[in-house]
Amino acid sequence: AQKVTQAQTEISVVEKEDVTLDCVYETRDTTYYLFWYKQPPSGELVFLIRRNSFDEQNEISGRYSWNFQKSTSSFNFTITASQVVDSAVYFCALSEWGSNNNDMRFGAGTRLTVKP
């Protein structure tokens, strides 16, 4: 069964600090997809990244970077030089290629607060 764990319930940092959000997943499939979504205070879910299980290259997009390590079943998300606008709940999610119900399994989320 697929499972996603975000052990950090809440993180608080001061602006300009770097912060890493952890995500550990469990799956028996060899083909799967990992996602990160951002949920700002307004409540909508904003897609950030999708990564498939065959692509272990790290990705950088501006201040955001993702570290995918199959050996440790982790897909961690780092925000460099955090800003107040980064304050949100961040969800990691997993979708298995062979899943019968094609759903995305979400972690419980990490609430990030960036203080000025």
Add this chain to the structure above:
Amino acid sequence: EAQVTQNPRYLITVTGKKLTVTCSQNMNHEYMSWYRQDPGLGLRQIYYSMNVEVTDKGDVPEGYKVSRKEKRNFPLILESPSPNQTSLYFCASSSRLAGSTDTQYFGPGTRLTVL
């Protein structure tokens, strides 16, 4: 503009009063689904639909119904709402199976309170 819309965005109702939350997408997506979000639990899938007239249960389907008569619409029906269905609900759609080659796009959410 490509989007998933949900209505209403906010709803307060009483136990037992039937309600429907509508979901519509304008991207011609085959796949649609409903999730509920609860504190500490993330999002959990309620129902999903692979295409018109094809629906199936997700992880937490009890107390909910859905229908898919048209490709663009996927309403969520609560025949007899109860307080434990107080939650934030999201509709999502994607062009194929979740995660296969496309990303699920989420609606803005519907905050439901059942008194």
